[in-house]
Amino acid sequence: MDIQVRPATMETRDAFASLLARASAWQRARGSEAWSRPFDDDWMLPRMERGELFLAYLDGEPVSAFRLLWEDRPFWGEREVGDSVYLHTFAVRRDRAGLGIGEAVIETVVGMGRERGRTRVRLDCFLSSTGLIAYYERNGFVSVGTASMQGKVVALMERAI
Template sequence: MDSEEPPNVRVACSGDIDEVVRLMHDAAAWMSAKGTPAWDVARIDRTFAETFVLRSELLVASCSDGIVGCCTLSAEDPEFWPDALKGEAAYLHKLAVRRTHAGRGVSSALIEACRHAARTQGCAKLRLDCHPNLRGLYERLGLALLQKS
């Protein structure tokens, strides 16, 4: 990916599943090695990704190098936001970027696509839950801390 080539963000299809699962596993391993525990990779498998693909809730960022980033965007999140009103927010999870493309605007493109999708769905907010070590990234991308748990 040239530094000038912006990633194309789209809803994932079934043909993306294997690459997305590898990307999420690689991202989780990198985060763990840096001291930021990530999601449980044992739960990230074809079935996990397929569930999000079938609901059109898995986004991928791609360029000439293939898929370079991904995330999920859901209409509800009973695990982390059980008391939220339905439709007040969209919920971003599992943001992952291929290490060779870190710092090239992939996270920014994914988050902007999530913001746009949330607005399109009538949601005023885009929410996520993250490890404290990742707060700086999300704040640099224009998100704000709502509460500490």
């Protein structure tokens, strides 16, 4: 699949926020835990300035949003040793689900990590999101533990690059 990944900008921030808000609503409608914070300018602008937010495009349309970190001590604690890239806040437009977009984004993140000499891609997701955990396992991730953040338990998962 030929996707293009570009940093989120002031001009694309509404598309980024909308994509994540819709994914969160979809998760809640299915009875799963979802992101509780709003994806507003207070949240997005500092992360955009740090170069953390990205959109993936297919045929010129934004079809996926994600956040990329090069360290993540809050979730990974002592396991954070500077050898991983961290995939956060990852969503694919629901009307484009099943086309391989998520897998293409994951492979792009793998490539970004490889370019910076990282050996793993790491992520977390709500422990109660069994379908999402299974999706990541199908894409080469393994569970390596749990963490508790703001009263929520998350599964910690990683994949070798």
